[in-house]
Amino acid sequence: xxxxxxxxxxxxxxxxxxxxxxxxxxxxxKEYRGLIEYGEESCIYCLKCEKACPPGAILFVKTENPxxxxxNKKALEYNYNPYLCIYCGECVRACPxxxxxxxQSNKKPSVATKxxxxxxxxxxxxxxxxxx
Amino acid sequence: MSKKTINIPIGSQxxxxxxxVRFKFECENEKIITVDSDVGFVHRGxxxxxxxxxxxxxxxxxxxxxCGLCAITHSxxxxxxxxxxxxxxxxxxxxYLRILLLELDRIHSHMLCLSHTCESxxxxxxxxxxxxxxxxxxxxxxxxxxxxxxxxxxxxGGVNRDLSSEIAQKIRQNLxxxxxxxxxxxxxxxxxxxxxxxxxxxxALSLDDAYRFNAIGPLARASGLHVDVRNEIxxxxxxxxxxxxxxxxxxxxxxxxxxxxDEIQNSIxxxxxxxNGLPEGDIFTKPKGKPNGEALVRFEAPRGELMYYVKGNATxxxxxxxxxxxxxxxxxxFSHIFVGEDYADVPAILASFDPCLSCTAK
Ligand code: SF4
Ligand code: SF4
Numbered sequence: 224x225x226x227x228x229x230x231x232x233x234x235x236x237x238x239x240x241x242x243x244x245x246x247x248x249x250x251x252x253k254e255y256r257g258l259i260e261y262g263e264e265s266c267i268y269c270l271k272c273e274k275a276c277p278p279g280a281i282l283f284v285k286t287e288n289p290x291x292x293x294x295n296k297k298a299l300e301y302n303y304n305p306y307l308c309i310y311c312g313e314c315v316r317a318c319p320x321x322x323x324x325x326x327q328s329n330k331k332p333s334v335a336t337k338x339x340x341x342x343x344x345x346x347x348x349x350x351x352x353x354x355x
Numbered sequence: 356m357s358k359k360t361i362n363i364p365i366g367s368q369x370x371x372x373x374x375x376v377r378f379k380f381e382c383e384n385e386k387i388i389t390v391d392s393d394v395g396f397v398h399r400g401x402x403x404x405x406x407x408x409x410x411x412x413x414x415x416x417x418x419x420x421x422c423g424l425c426a427i428t429h430s431x432x433x434x435x436x437x438x439x440x441x442x443x444x445x446x447x448x449x450x451y452l453r454i455l456l457l458e459l460d461r462i463h464s465h466m467l468c469l470s471h472t473c474e475s476x477x478x479x480x481x482x483x484x485x486x487x488x489x490x491x492x493x494x495x496x497x498x499x500x501x502x503x504x505x506x507x508x509x510x511x512g513g514v515n516r517d518l519s520s521e522i523a524q525k526i527r528q529n530l531x532x533x534x535x536x537x538x539x540x541x542x543x544x545x546x547x548x549x550x551x552x553x554x555x556x557x558x559a560l561s562l563d564d565a566y567r568f569n570a571i572g573p574l575a576r577a578s579g580l581h582v583d584v585r586n587e588i589x590x591x592x593x594x595x596x597x598x599x600x601x602x603x604x605x606x607x608x609x610x611x612x613x614x615x616x617d618e619i620q621n622s623i624x625x626x627x628x629x630x631n632g633l634p635e636g637d638i639f640t641k642p643k644g645k646p647n648g649e650a651l652v653r654f655e656a657p658r659g660e661l662m663y664y665v666k667g668n669a670t671x672x673x674x675x676x677x678x679x680x681x682x683x684x685x686x687x688x689f690s691h692i693f694v695g696e697d698y699a700d701v702p703a704i705l706a707s708f709d710p711c712l713s714c715t716a717k
């Protein structure tokens with residue numbers, strides 16, 4: 224009991240444990256699971272990452288002006304939804320060329336605003352995917 | 356002449372509740388006579404989604420979202436069920452790493468529960484203290500898995516990340532610190548007057564009743580019932596890493612707190628043993644095939660026994676996933692404990708159960 228009183232008293236003079244976020248940034252570990260990044264030049268368009276993704280946050284959809292990559296025979300384009308992604312890393316584990324074509328960074332996604340229309344734009348892609 | 360009773364509800368939204376649950380108490384003066392409960396306020400249809408929306412290899416990530424606190428137990432139970440169906444044998448190292456995270460999860464979940472019991476007894480300073488110390492565990496979890504919560508660490512066939520020597524060192528350091536601090540809590544929980552007044556002799560469950568109402572987890576062990584799934588299963592080598600079942604006799608809130616403190620110490624010991632004696636080897640074995648048949652898996656979540664039933668039919672979509680959560684199984688015991696207690700003690704008793712309603716309603 225006395226111990227607890229002493230502890231309570233000394234706590235009054237301690238620095239707060241909380242961090243004044245966002246004024247003081249929180250240090251991020253380099254292994255922190257963050258955004259998935261894509262290197263188009265190394266991708267072989269095997270679509271394994273798309274199949275492996277549990278929430279379906281990677282979609283390869285047909286495009287009018289495809290990349291110059293010769294592996295891209297079906298004129299597809301990589302689309303990634305950072306707001307749907309759960310950062311599980313399954314796509315990277317499925318990719319035959321991890322680190323070159325697909326890798327996980329420790330970056331955070333930006334805050335989505337209404338103007339970004341993240342949902343609406345993504346629904347369009349999902350519809351295109353279903354139709355193809 | 357019939358006695359006058361009054362009905363007082365608590366919930367579904369209440370200041371002492373962390374999650375929506377509704378209890379209806381019929382009280383005579385201050386004493387509770389009967390209890391009626393409803394837990395289905397956060398139903399999300401996860402079981403259905405598992406059989407219609409997701410393929411079997413992604414469901415481990417879906418069921419992890421059943422609960423924020425014991426996410427690891429959920430994904431682990433599901434994964435082990437699938438591994439049973441596929442006949443995948445995982446490496447010894449992966450097994451140890453799974454236990455490591457499971458026990459880290461138990462430590463932080465018990466700390467959360469302890470802090471909330473303190474808060475509901477009006478001891479805010481202790482709440483802050485435990486929550487502050489809990490960060491030490493969260494920090495190592497983040498280092499190990501890459502995320503504070505929702506670890507997504509378990510995959511079918513093993514685990515996703517290896518334990519590097521720097522992380523192992525950090526785990527040792529932080530766990531040592533947590534161990535010392537948790538020993539300090541013991542002193543508070545046994546000797547501090549404000550906590551004793553609110554906890555000792557309140558909300559007691561006798562051994563017979565624990566048995567009769569099928570109590571599980573810390574609730575049962577605080578009453579002296581020897582049940583712990585870790586003692587009964589063989590998918591993971593719990594006894595090898597130093598698991599010892601903790602029991603207590605009193606069965607009141609204080610006993611439940613002490614059980615949690617004892618389990619924290621035991622879990623810390625298990626984690627230290629794992630970190631110090633981790634075998635070499637792969638952490639992942641590639642699984643083959645599609646799940647066919649039925650599997651039933653049980654695990655000890657921080658709150659008690661968690662059960663998964665999985666039925667597959669050799670396609671990528673499963674036929675049935677059934678989740679039975681610890682809080683759901685404990686409801687009869689909860690309701691029994693309330694009877695005969697003062698209404699004013701309800702928040703403290705409820706917090707001592709450590710109920711998880713999003714698990715229950717899933
Ligand atoms: S990290 Fe997981 S959720 Fe995100 S894109 Fe990859 S597989 Fe999909
Ligand atoms: S798995 Fe890798 S190589 Fe294959 S499509 Fe995806 S990013 Fe490209």
